[in-house]
Amino acid sequence: xxxxxxxxxxxxxxxxxxxxxxxxxxxxxxxxxxxxxxxxxxxxxxxxxxxxxxxxxxxxxxxxxxxxxxxxxxxxxxxxxxxxxxxxxxxxxxxxxxxxxxxxxxxxxxxxxxxxxxxxxxxxxxxxxxxxxxxxxxxx
Ligand SMILES: Nc1nc2c([nH]c(=O)n2[C@@H]2O[C@H](COP(=O)(O)OP(=O)(O)OP(=O)(O)O)[C@@H](O)[C@H]2O)c(=O)[nH]1
Numbered sequence: 081x082x083x084x085x086x087x088x089x090x091x092x093x094x095x096x097x098x099x100x101x102x103x104x105x106x107x108x109x110x111x112x113x114x115x116x117x118x119x120x121x122x123x124x125x126x127x128x129x130x131x132x133x134x135x136x137x138x139x140x141x142x143x144x145x146x147x148x149x150x151x152x153x154x155x156x157x158x159x160x161x162x163x164x165x166x167x168x169x170x171x172x173x174x175x176x177x178x179x180x181x182x183x184x185x186x187x188x189x190x191x192x193x194x195x196x197x198x199x200x201x202x203x204x205x206x207x208x209x210x211x212x213x214x215x216x217x218x219x220x
Pocket of ligand 1: 090091092111112113117118119120121122123161166168202203204205
């Protein structure tokens, strides 16, 4: 069945540090869904693989370098987003080069699952947080 809405393919990363915390960033006031916390990432551009798109986004948004082969698929979300249908692929990465900086977002934070559950996040992210918790990749 067709919704008539174009598919929006977005990739995002759960960067997991040595203590099992995950990096989240806060959307800037001038973006859609301002102030919400999300996983760093963005749209896959034509001709890009999802992993190369994610590596590019992490350079642009955080100034960190991740080898595309270092991303492990973790979970996905599929849901309506305005006039589009969002397909959000979440990957995990435990290795990167550089110290993450909020180059694009208002702020970044390292959080555990309990803290993540208290943050206002886009609707698509809520089940992704639970998928992270269920995989026991990060401490509850
Ligand atoms: N990076 C990222 N995007 C997310 C998450 N959850 C979620 O719904 N999204 C949505 O996926 C899209 C990502 O696009 P983007 O980051 O390249 O673009 P953007 O904010 O400029 O998009 P916009 O055109 O909606 O303003 C946005 O519509 C964003 O709201 C998430 O955890 N991380």
